[in-house]
Amino acid sequence: MEPGTVRPGGRTARVRAAVLEAAGDVLAEQGFAHLDLAEVARRAEVGKTTLYRRWGTVTALVTDLLEDMAEQSVPRTETGALLGDLTANARLVRRTLTDARQGPLFKAVIAAATCDERTAAALRRFYEVRIEEWEPCARQAVERGEIPAGTDTREVIRAVSAPLYYRFLLDGGLLDDEAAVRAAGAACAAAKAGAFTTDTARPRSSDR
Template identity: 70%
Template sequence: MASEGVGRADAEPGSAEPGRVRPGGRTARVRESVLRAAGDALAEHGFDRLDLADVARRAEVGKTTVYRRWSTPTGLIADLLDDMAEQSSPRTATGSLAEDLRANARLVATTLSDPRQGALFRSVIAAATCDPRTAEALHRFYAIRIKEWSGCVTEAVERGELPAGTAADEVIRAVSAPLYYRLLASGDPLDEAAADRAAGAAEAAARAGAYVN
């Protein structure tokens, strides 16, 4: 799941919550550099050692710029998560529920098994357990991703592949949950086979009506 700057008009310092204004032009390039540096720092050292001065050094921007715009490490993480949600890969639409869910599972597994991205997600999730703002940003990130992929379930219901009333968001959560368990708890391999099993189990449960409201 890549992240880049998104062009919007910037605001005067202090006119909006730090890290939530979407800039344009040079400010967008600075934001992109800072968020990339923040992701690198999180992946390398974790949330506890995230330092805005270090991020500024990595991004080759002034410390004042970083402190003025993001104020705190949690503000920086919140903006990083928002950017990741906006820039994540669009969902696959194959016309087959099994193939769509398998594509979703493989994307999650590939992301979480990547040395940088997996470490980044572990750090962010750890931070969210003790910081409300980071937790809010993480919830927003996953709400966007679930909404993006839930369309494949809705379309499967319309095609008659799944029972009417199937909760699309619950099916998508069921696909990724075993993969996050492997990342955060068991340490079992996050490979294509694990992804396919997760997708297959979610599909079978959905076809059996397990997610009907």
């Protein structure tokens, strides 16, 4: 079992919570390059040996932090309509990325993931957990007949957050509520038009 993967209770759980909060603070303030286990221990007010025994490396600590963030994230909203559900998802992503603490934290982790495979794997897992949480919204839309059968429902959810992450990391544009609403609307329209159906489910031109 990897260091930091145990989910204890009691005092050990309180220590883990304090350490992960301190690690998140350091990441948000200083970035991955300056994330030091000794500094995290000092902020969390725990012994350095505890961190080295429990996590061992900075990467293991970041992995645990991302897993905890995925577990603690807000559950999906169900409005009964695909557009409403996707808008709720987009607004949640937008709030996370523009949060004074979580925004810089995500930038630090994403930057680290470009050169550290374990951090990249942890980031992918974080994203997949969130996709798994929201995918039923698109699946229910298929069942209601809002979008075509054969739609790749996971891709519908990815299509909502992708433009928001792009603006957050590269575009430099204002990540406001309008951007979230627009991303949700575009993903919904594309899904209804069949843009996310599999090749086998997509109608041929001769069938139209």
